[in-house]
Amino acid sequence: xxxxxxxxxxxxxxxxxxxxxxxxxxxxxxxxxxxxxxxxxxxxxxxxxxxxxxxxxxxxxxxxxxxxxxxxxxxxxxxxxxxxxxxxxxxxxxxxxxxxxxxxxxxxxxxx
Amino acid sequence: xxxxxxxxxxxxxxxxxxxxxxxxxxxxxxxxxxxxxxxxxxxxxxxxxxxxxxxxxxxxxxxxxxxxxxxxxxxxxxxxxxxxxxxxxxxxxxxxxxxxxxxxxxxxxxxxxxxxxxxxxxxxxxxxxxxxxxxxxxxxxxxxxxxxxxxxxxxxxxxxxxxxxxxxxxxxxxxxxxxxxxxxxxxxxxxxxxxxxxxxxxxxxxxxxxxxxxxxxxxxxxxxxxxxxxxxxxxxxxxxxxxxxxxxxxxxxxxxxxxxxxxxxxxxxxxxxxxxxxxxxxxxxxxxxxxxxxxxxxxxxxxxxxxxxxxxxxxxxxxxxxxxxxxxxxxxxxxxxxxxxxxxxxxxxxxxxxxxxxxxxxxxxxxxxxxxxxxxxxxxxxxxxxxxxxxxxxxxxxxxxxxxxxxxxxxxxxxxxxxxxxxxxxxxxxxxxxxxxxxxxxxxxxxxxxxxxxxxxxxxxxxxxxxxxxxxxxxxxxxxxxxxxxxxxxxxxxxxxxxxxxxxxxxxxxxx
Numbered sequence: 001x002x003x004x005x006x007x008x009x010x011x012x013x014x015x016x017x018x019x020x021x022x023x024x025x026x027x028x029x030x031x032x033x034x035x036x037x038x039x040x041x042x043x044x045x046x047x048x049x050x051x052x053x054x055x056x057x058x059x060x061x062x063x064x065x066x067x068x069x070x071x072x073x074x075x076x077x078x079x080x081x082x083x084x085x086x087x088x089x090x091x092x093x094x095x096x097x098x099x100x101x102x103x104x105x106x107x108x109x110x111x112x
Numbered sequence: 113x114x115x116x117x118x119x120x121x122x123x124x125x126x127x128x129x130x131x132x133x134x135x136x137x138x139x140x141x142x143x144x145x146x147x148x149x150x151x152x153x154x155x156x157x158x159x160x161x162x163x164x165x166x167x168x169x170x171x172x173x174x175x176x177x178x179x180x181x182x183x184x185x186x187x188x189x190x191x192x193x194x195x196x197x198x199x200x201x202x203x204x205x206x207x208x209x210x211x212x213x214x215x216x217x218x219x220x221x222x223x224x225x226x227x228x229x230x231x232x233x234x235x236x237x238x239x240x241x242x243x244x245x246x247x248x249x250x251x252x253x254x255x256x257x258x259x260x261x262x263x264x265x266x267x268x269x270x271x272x273x274x275x276x277x278x279x280x281x282x283x284x285x286x287x288x289x290x291x292x293x294x295x296x297x298x299x300x301x302x303x304x305x306x307x308x309x310x311x312x313x314x315x316x317x318x319x320x321x322x323x324x325x326x327x328x329x330x331x332x333x334x335x336x337x338x339x340x341x342x343x344x345x346x347x348x349x350x351x352x353x354x355x356x357x358x359x360x361x362x363x364x365x366x367x368x369x370x371x372x373x374x375x376x377x378x379x380x381x382x383x384x385x386x387x388x389x390x391x392x393x394x395x396x397x398x399x400x401x402x403x404x405x406x407x408x409x410x411x412x413x414x415x416x417x418x419x420x421x422x423x424x425x426x427x428x429x430x431x432x433x434x435x436x437x438x439x440x441x442x443x444x445x446x447x448x449x450x451x452x453x454x455x456x457x458x459x460x461x462x463x464x465x466x467x468x469x470x471x472x473x474x475x476x477x478x479x480x481x482x483x484x485x486x487x488x489x490x491x492x493x494x495x496x497x498x499x500x501x502x503x504x505x506x507x508x509x510x511x512x513x514x515x516x517x518x519x520x521x522x523x524x525x526x527x528x529x530x531x532x533x534x535x536x537x538x539x540x541x542x543x544x545x546x547x548x549x550x551x552x553x554x555x556x557x558x559x560x561x562x563x564x565x566x567x568x569x570x571x572x573x574x575x576x577x578x579x580x581x582x583x584x585x586x587x588x589x590x591x592x593x594x595x596x597x598x599x600x601x602x603x604x605x606x607x608x609x610x611x612x613x614x615x616x617x618x619x620x621x622x623x624x
Contacts, residue, residue: 011287018280031283038290045298070297073246077290080253084286087260088279094264095272109270110277110347 003044010037024092024102028085035081039074046070114169116156117188120198120241121251123149124234128227135223143213146226150206150233157202161195166606168620170243181622183304187243189621192606194240196455197371200462201240203587204362205233208355211470211580214573215355215477225265225353231258232359236367243621245293245303252289252335252368256282259364263352274347281344285334292327295320305380306621316382325387328376336369338428339398342421346405349420350413350482354473357413361420362466366458370427377435378611379618385439392432396535399425403542407549410484413472415553416465419508422542423461429539430454430523431611433530438612446529451608452600453522460515460591464507467584471501474573474581475557484556491558493570496578498558500585505554507588509547515591522595 014037017030046067054068092102099107127149131142168191176185190198209229216222235255242248260282264275297303299320300311312321330341337345345365349357377387402422409415431454437447472482474497479487491498507514510521520543527536572578593599610617 011291015284018284024276027280031280034284034287038287038294041291042294045294067301069303070294073297076246076250080250080257083257084253084279084283087257088276088283091260091264091272091275091279094267095276098269098272107273107276109273110351 004041007037007040007044010034010040022104024095024104024107027104028088028092031088032081032085035077035084039077039081042070042074042077114160114164114171114190116160117169117171117190117241118173119156120153120202120237121188121234123153124230124237128230128234131223131227131230135227142223142226143209143216146209146230147206147213149230150202150209153202153233153237154199154206157195157198160190161199161603164190164192164195164606165602166192166609168610168617170621178622182302183307183622186247187304187306187621188241189243190241191610191617193375193455193610194371196459196603196607197240197367198237200459201233201236201363201367204462204466204584205229205359207466207580207584208358208470210576211358211473212353212355213576215353215473215577218477219265219353225262228258228262228265229356229359231255232262232364236364239368240371243305245296245305245308247303248372249286249289249293252372253286255364255368256286256335259356259360262356263348263360265353265356266351270347271351274344274351278344278348281334281341285331285341288327288331288334292324292331295324295327304621305376306618309380309618310622312380312382318384321381322384322386325377325381329373329387329391332369332373332376333394336365336373336424336428337398337421338369338394338424339401339421340394342398342402345421346414346417349417349469350411354413354469354476357417357472358466358469361417361469362462365420365424366427366462370424370458373428374431374611378438379614383435383439383614385436388432388435388439392429392436392535395425395428395430395432396538397425398422399429399542400538403545403549407545407552411482412475412484412553412557413469413482415484415549416468416472419546419549420461420465422546423457423465423508425542426520426523426539427454427458427461429535430457430526433527433532433535434612437530438614443530444612446526448608448612449522450526450530451611452604453519453526455604455607456522456594457516457519459594460507460519460588463584463588463591464504464514464516467500467504467581467588468508470577470581470584471497471504474577477573477577478570484553487557488560489558490570494558494572496572496581500581501558502554503585503588505550509550510543511547513589513592515588515594518592518595 014030014034021027048066051064051066054065135142171188173186232255235251238251260279264271300308334341349361406415406418430450434447434450437443507516510516524536524539
C-alpha cells in the first residue's frame with residue numbers, strides 16, 4: 001500500500017511544481033515527475049507479490065508471473081513521454097530566444 | 113464488414129513520412145500529395161458512412177483472433193457514430209489542406225507543415241476508430257504532439273507562448289487519462305472497450321468507478337475545452353495558422369474530446385444520473401460563459417475560439433440531457449431526440465466553424481491584421497469571403513434556413529420535452545448573444561467604412577482558398593437537409609442507436 005501512496009505523493013509533487021514554479025525549465029521537469037508517477041502506477045498495477053518475470057518456464061508450471069501487459073504499456077508511454085518532453089524543451093528554447101528569459105511572469109503576450 | 117478501416121490510419125502516417133523524405137528533393141510535391149491523400153480518405157470515409165449504417169465492422173490488428181470470446185489483440189471498430197466523425201475529419205482536413213496550398217506561402221519550410229498535418233489527421237482517425245483504451249491514448253498523443261508543433265508553427269512570441277500553455281495543460285490531461293486507464297485496467301484486467309463493458313456487467317463497483325469517471329472526464333474535458341478546463345483553447349486556436357485553427361476548432365476538439373467522452377460514457381461506463389447531471393452542468397456552463405467571454409473580443413480569431421467553447425457546450429448539454437433520461441429510464445424517444453440534436457450540432461459546428469476560421473485566414477492573408485477595429489469595408493474588395501462568412505455567421509447564430517438553426521431547434525425542443533425549461537431558455541438566450549457578436553463581426557469586418565476609406569490594394573484571395581471556402585459554405589447549406597426524416601434515418605439514426613442502446617456495441621464486438 002505504501003508504494004501506491006508514494007506514487008500519489010510523487011504526482012502531487014509534480015503538480016505542485018507545475019503550479020508554483022516560475023521557471024519554464026522547472027515546469028518541464030515537474031511535468032516529467034508527474035509523468036514518472038503515472039508510469040510507476042502502471043508498473044504497480046501489474047505487480048503480483050512473489051511474482052517473477054513473465055518468461056514461461058515449462059518445467060515449473062506453478063510459478064507465479066507478474067502481469068506483462070502494463071510493462072508493455074509503460075514502455076509505450078515512456079516513448080510518448082520522451083516525445084512530449086523533447087517538444088516542450090524545443091519550445092522553451094525558442095521562447096528563451098524570443099523573450100530572453102525563462103521567467104513565466106515576463107511571458108504574457110496573450111490575454112483576455 | 114468494412115475492409116477499409118486500417119487505411120484511415122496507415123495512409124496519413126505513411127504520407128507523413130513520405131513527405132519528410134521526398135520534400136527535400138521535390139519542392140511542389142508535398143502540398144499536392146497531402147491534398148490527394150485527404151481527398152482519397154474523404155471519399156472512402158463517405159463510402160464507409162453509407163455502407164456502415166446499422167452494422168458494426170471490426171478490424172483486428174495483426175489478425176489476433178479472440179480466444180474463448182476474450183479479445184486479445186487491438187480492435188478497430190467502425191460503427192454509425194464514428195463513421196460520421198471520420199467523414200468530418202477527412203472532409204474538413206481535405207479542404208484545409210487545399211486552402212494551405214496558398215496560405216502556407218507566408219511561412220517557411222512547408223514540407224514540415226504538411227508532414228505534421230498528415231500526422232495529426234492519422235492520429236485523429238486512430239482515436240476515433242480505435243476500440244481499445246490504450247490505443248486511444250497512443251493515437252491521442254500522436255495527434256496532440258503534432259498539434260503542439262503546428263500551433264507553434266509561426267515561431268513568434270505569441271505562438272510559442274500559446275503552444276507552451278497548451279503543452280502544459282495537454283500534458284496534464286494526458287496524465288489524468290493515463291491514470292484513468294490504469295485504474296480501469298487494475299479492476300478489469302482488459303483494455304478493450306467492449307470487453308471492459310462485459311466485465312462491468314459482471315460486477316460494477318460504483319464508488320470506485322465514480323472516481324475513474326471523474327479522472328477520465330477531466331482528462332478528455334481538458335482536450336475538449338469544457339469550461340473549467342478551457343484556458344488553453346483561445347490562445348492555441350487563435351495563434352495557430354488559420355487552416356490549423358479550422359482543423360483544431362472544427363475537428364480536433366470533437367474527435368479527441370467530445371467523441372471519446374460520448375463513446376466511453378455511453379458505451380463503456382454504466383450510465384448513472386449523477387455523472388449525467390455533472391456533464392449537463394458542465395455543458396451549460398460552457399455554453400453560457402463561453403459566449404460571454406466571446407462577445408468582448410476584438411481579435412476575431414479569439415472571438416471565434418471562444419465561440420467554439422460555447423457551441424461545444426450545446427453538444428455536451430444536449431447529449432447530457434439524453435444521458436439523464438437514459439439513466440432515469442423514462443422517455444427513451446426524447447433521449448434519442450436530444451442525442452440526435454447533439455450529434456447534428458456537432459456535424460454542423462465542424463462545417464461552419466471550419467469555414468469561419470478559413471474566412472479569418474483569408475482576411476488576415478489580405479489585410480495582415482486580426483484586429484476588428486483596424487479593418488472594415490472589405491465587402492467590396494473581398495466579395496467571396498464576405499458572402500461565405502455571412503453564410504457561416506448566420507449558421508452559427510441559428511438563423512433559418514441554415515444548418516445551425518435546425519440543430520439548435522432540435523436541442524431546444526428536446527430540452528423542453530425533457531422538462532428542462534431553464535436549459536431551453538438559456539440555449540435560446542445564448543443563441544441570441546451569438547447572433548449579436550457575429551453581427552458585430554460582420555459590421556466591423558465587411559461594412560462600417562465607406563468606399564473612399566478602403567484600401568485599394570486589398571484583393572480577393574487566390575483560387576484554392578476561395579474554392580475551400582465556397583465548398584464549405586455549400587456544405588453549410590446542404591447540411592440542413594439532414595433534418596428531413598429519410599436522410600436523417602440514413603446518417604444520424606444509426607449513430608444515435610449505437611449510443612442509446614447499452615448492449616449493442618458490446619455484444620456485436622464480442623460476438624464477432
